[in-house]
Amino acid sequence: xxxxxxxxxxxxxxxxxxxxxxxxxxxxxxxxxxxxxxxxxxxxxxxxxxxxxxxxxxxxxxxxxxxxxxxxxxxxxxxxxxxxxxxxxxxxxxxxxxxxxxxxxxxxxxxxxxxxxxxxxxxxxxxxxxxxxxxxxxxxxxxxxxxxxxxxxxxxxxxxxxxxxxxxxxxxxxxxxxxxxxxxxxxxxxxxxxxxxxxxxxxxxxxxxxxxxxxxxxxxxxxxxxxxxxxxxxxxxxxxxxxxxxxxxxxxxxxxxxxxxxxxxxxxxxxxxxxxxxxxxxxxxxxxxxxxxxxxxxxxxxxxxxxxxxxxxxxxxxxxxxxxxxxxxxxxxxxxxxxxxxxxxxxxxxxxxxxxxxxxxxxxxxxxxxxxxxxxxxxxxxxxxxxxxxxxxxx
Ligand code: FEO
Numbered sequence: 251x252x253x254x255x256x257x258x259x260x261x262x263x264x265x266x267x268x269x270x271x272x273x274x275x276x277x278x279x280x281x282x283x284x285x286x287x288x289x290x291x292x293x294x295x296x297x298x299x300x301x302x303x304x305x306x307x308x309x310x311x312x313x314x315x316x317x318x319x320x321x322x323x324x325x326x327x328x329x330x331x332x333x334x335x336x337x338x339x340x341x342x343x344x345x346x347x348x349x350x351x352x353x354x355x356x357x358x359x360x361x362x363x364x365x366x367x368x369x370x371x372x373x374x375x376x377x378x379x380x381x382x383x384x385x386x387x388x389x390x391x392x393x394x395x396x397x398x399x400x401x402x403x404x405x406x407x408x409x410x411x412x413x414x415x416x417x418x419x420x421x422x423x424x425x426x427x428x429x430x431x432x433x434x435x436x437x438x439x440x441x442x443x444x445x446x447x448x449x450x451x452x453x454x455x456x457x458x459x460x461x462x463x464x465x466x467x468x469x470x471x472x473x474x475x476x477x478x479x480x481x482x483x484x485x486x487x488x489x490x491x492x493x494x495x496x497x498x499x500x501x502x503x504x505x506x507x508x509x510x511x512x513x514x515x516x517x518x519x520x521x522x523x524x525x526x527x528x529x530x531x532x533x534x535x536x537x538x539x540x541x542x543x544x545x546x547x548x549x550x551x552x553x554x555x556x557x558x559x560x561x562x563x564x565x566x567x568x569x570x571x572x573x574x575x576x577x578x579x580x581x582x583x584x585x586x587x588x589x590x591x592x593x594x595x596x597x598x599x600x601x602x603x604x605x606x607x608x609x610x611x612x613x614x615x616x617x618x619x620x621x622x623x624x625x626x627x628x629x630x631x632x633x634x635x636x637x638x639x640x641x642x643x644x645x
Contacts, residue, residue, distance in 0.1 A: 253311040254425055256478055257407040257470065259290040259384075263311035264474075265304035268421045275575065276445045277540040280438070281421030284332055285474045287411055288312060289404075292382025293322040293347075297402055297411050298474055302335035309343075318344050323379070325386070326351040327413040328399045329358035333474055338363050350379060352390050355398035373400075389460070391415060393453040395446055408469040415457075416486045417475030418442050428481035435477055437546075439486060442475070443493045444549040445542045448579040454494035458487065493549060496582035500529050500643050502553030505544055507536040507566045512591035512623050513557045519629040520555055520589065523636020529553065529643050536568040541575050548576065553643040554586040554611060555635075560598040560619075565590070569598075573605040581609060585642045587635055588617035591624065614642040 254262045264285040270278050284300035286308055294316060300308045312318050321344045326334055329351070337359075341349070348371045351359060356372050359365060373379065379386040389401040395414040402411040418438035424430050447454060471479040471486060479486050502524050508514040517533060524531045532547045548554055558569040565573075588602035599617040606613060618635055620628045 251311070251423070253288070253314045256287070256425070256472060256480075257404075257409050260404070260407060260409065261288045261290065261311075261315055262286075262425055262472075262478070263288045263296075263308055263315070265300045265307040265311075266421045267301070267304065273419060276419070276542040278419040279540075280419070282419040282475050283421055285472065285476075285478075286333075287472060288315060288321075289381055289384065290315060291384050293380075294320055295323040295325060295381055295386075296321050296340070297325045298327050298333045298413070299324070299336050299340050301332045305336035305339055308336070322347050323381075324349045325379075325402055326355055326359065327402055327411065328396060328474065329355055329362055330396055330414075331362070333413070334359075334362070338365070341365070341368055350388070352388070352398050352400045354390075354392065354396075355400065358396070358398040389464075391453075391457055393450045394457060395450070403466060405467065408467050410466065410468050410471045410483075412471050412473045414446070414474055415454075416471050416479060416490070417473035418477060420476045422477065425478055426480040427477045430477060436489065438476065439489065440493070440549055441542065441546040443490065444546045445579070448493070448545070448549065448581065451494040451496065451580075451582070454490055458491055458494070461487070498550055498552035498583055501551040502529055502531040502555060502586075502639060502643060503534060503544065503547045503551045504531060504555045504557070505534045505536065505569075505572060506557035506589075507559075507568045508557075509559045509561070509566075510623075512620065513559050513589070515624050515629060516589050516591065516618070516620060516632045517555075517557050519624075519632035520636035520639070523633040523638070524553075524640045526633075526637055527640025527644060529640040536566075536572060541572045544572055545576060545579060548581060548584075552583070552585060553639050554584050554606075555589065555639060556586070556602045556606070557589040558598045558602060559590050560592040560596050563595050563597050565598040565601050569602065573602065577605060577609050581611070584609075585612040585614050585639065587613055587615040587639055589619070589632065589635065591620050591622065593622060596621070612642070614638055
């Protein structure tokens with residue numbers, strides 16, 4: 251991908267990673283991008299860099315515009331290595347006059363790169379930087395996605411360079427949201443929020459309030475991953491407001507694993523009960539669904555049901571995996587129940603409900619465990635559980 255002007259004299263110079271398939275346990279099955287931006291002003295300024303293996307790709311893009319040695323400033327909006335992995339090489343190559351970062355960014359740069367003599371300049375919320383014709387306003391955005399994260403806002407262009415926030419892991423030849431399928435884009439943005447930012451929803455709420463109070467005039471949001479929001483950027487701000495407020499709809503996600511199909515049969519009977527109540531549902535067998543896709547479906551679901559047979563006095567490891575991952579993301583505003591078959595001891599349901607209680611999921615039933623293979627009556631009990639959860643979802 252070559253350099254691309256996104257606003258007058260501001261260019262995308264990042265890299266597209268078509269091949270990445272895992273991002274810390276998140277299935278990036280459609281790749282990602284590492285967006286970096288170059289402002290060609292009196293002070294030529296690079297906003298973020300890219301992951302280390304993509305250094306040459308970024309340099310190739312920069313060279314289409316200028317000699318990299320002419321870059322005056324680097325703004326480090328975020329120190330995570332997908333955006334600053336090649337920062338040491340860039341500092342060595344271009345010898346910038348100044349490197350701007352947040353107070354926490356300075357600490358993160360020190361502990362990641364142990365630099366000597368880098369011209370670091372700490373900026374805080376409200377600080378500004380003149381590039382010549384244009385000015386950059388900084389806004390610290392702690393925990394979106396790390397303590398060091400910050401936004402760079404350029405009022406002259408109504409451009410918000412938003413670091414991780416509002417991003418998506420999706421590699422495309424297109425750079426703008428109005429060039430791709432809108433529904434698919436929003437599904438990638440939702441997956442990104444669910445798996446990376448759900449845990450920080452209180453911070454997102456505060457940030458959105460701050461942005462409202464500042465009355466920032468925004469007509470483009472350029473995140474560090476994925477597509478740039480050129481058409482109606484308010485739509486992704488509105489989506490973040492809904493997601494961070496844990497808004498749900500009448501939907502359940504039934505997650506299970508099974509040994510000999512008994513727990514699978516229970517899951518299907520539960521779904522018939524949900525269907526009776528007119529609740530939308532997704533059935534997700536852990537053998538064929540990635541944990542990060544399950545979390546995405548849970549994002550806007552009011553109901554969650556988890557099923558596992560008992561193995562070695564506990565649940566199947568796939569269920570422990572997804573529950574551990576979900577617990578870390580701190581979901582809110584959910585109701586649900588557990589279920590599963592067993593042979594002789596039957597502890598899985600108890601362990602699953604324990605996880606659900608720790609997550610604050612409202613249990614509408616103590617859970618159902620069924621010995622070996624479910625009878626018609628057992629499946630009727632599962633159906634009734636589906637009805638019960640469905641009614642709780644509908645409130
Ligand atoms: Fe895309 Fe938190 O790094």
